[in-house]
Amino acid sequence: MKLNTNTLILASALLAMAGTAHAQFASTGTGNVSVNVGAEASIRIDTPNLTLTSTGTNFSDYTGSTGFTYMIRTSAGSGTGSITLKVTTDFSGTGGPSVATPPTAGDTLSYTCTLSSPGTAAAGSSASTTAATGVGTFGAGAASAKTGNTGSVSWDLTNDPAYKTGAYTAVVTYTINAL
Amino acid sequence: MTHAREFPRLVSANRKKAGFLSCALKVHTNSSDMLDVKRRSNSCAMDESTSSMNREPGRVTEIVRMGGSMTVSPPTRRILSVWLPRLLASAFAIGNVDGGTGSAVQAMSATLQPKGEVSVPSSLTLTAASPFTPFTGNLAVSYRVRTTPSGTGSTGTITVQVSSDFSPAGGPSAAAGSLTYTCGSASIGTACSGTQTSSTTTQTPVATLPASACTGGGGSCSGSNPASVAVSFSLTDSPAYPTGSYSASVIVRISLV
Secondary structure, three states, X not given: OHXXXXXXXXXXXXHHHHOOOEOOOEOEEEEEEEEEEOOEEEEEEOOOOOOOEOOOOOOOOEEEEEEEEEEEEOOOOOOXXXXXXXXXXXXXXXXXXXXXXXXXXXXXXXXEEEEOOOOXXXXXXXXXXXXXXXXXXXXXXXXXXXXXXXXEEEEEEOOOOOOOOOOOOOXXXXXEEEO | OOOHHHHHHHHHHHHHHHOOOOOOOOOEEOOOOOEEEOOOOHHHOOOEOOOOOOOOOOOXXXXXXXXXXXXXXXXXXXXXXXXXXXXXXHHHHHHOOOOOOOOOOOOOOOOOOOEEEEEOEOEEEEEOOOOOOOEEEEEEEEEEEEOOOOOOOOOEEEEXXXXXXXXXXXXXXXXXXXXXXXXXXXXXXXXXXXXXXXXXXXXXXXXXXXOOOOXXXXXXXXOOOOEEEEEEEEEXXXXXXXXXXXXXXXXXXXXXX
């Protein structure tokens, strides 16, 4: 019985030594490869340079659609995710359209969304230079396809006759996050 | 003439004279079988001897020591007097050779068998630099190898195999081909080329080892000891993997053929 106890102690010591940083030399070596898979998300804008256009001659609004592909993984249980957008650079130039200070009250840059599963599209709203607005949301345990899933934002910019002619450019930043 | 039989009484008388008996007694027996009892301190004055003329065969001499007594029988005294000096003389003779030159030749041989050993870190964590880019990490494989000279057919390989797939289930899987690797340069031998897919069922190559390989020391051997080769793992980061920690075991094997 004493011998067995000693053997167990020796075996325990050897096992403890086996867990040290670099194992001993032998004909084989075993290592544990581990990875922590966390909640994460990424988005790619498929139409990085979008030109809004107006059809007809009746000051119909300028419209266009931005396509994107997203990848997301949210945690099980209480995980969540979202996609938002924000006008980070207002239309350049003077006398033209503006998100922050339109020449005429009521002029807006608004949008509607589509979002494929597992996301849920937001209803859409007017874009802002001060606050991020929703494009879509994700629930717990959401996982996109390995190659990603798609969505789109359809833009509508008021065509105000007060706008001076010219080319105007704004920058919109899309953000996706996952918890 | 002092008689040995009177010795205890002399000691006893001396003890009374000195008042105590804290003497370290030495028993000397010389070739004339003389017995001396010498004092350590002046307060224990005593020196008695018996000459061979006084020795009586078969007599037991009693020596008072530290308040007790010790008997020395004739056979013991003979051993002390005859063999102990000879043994001591022999011991000194061994370590003290005076003059002369000697030489001896001994043939020595050793048979070195082909051998290979590997060592890998006990753990490796794969990480991703950005979302949904592969998890990556480098496994440093250290090895020592000795192969036989060319012509004898001894070469070797270093391989890797996933001995235990990622767990828990539902996440990445080596069996599904999610774990690949490339090899860095090998100190000894030729590292694998291209992207290899790790397997749970077969060993996949890391390096091939040539004949006449030896590790360390430079010259015809490698300069480094141990030799090394880096295995850069890459694990697909699929959105479909549920969040969590996953772990697999890989076994690196060196074999000589």
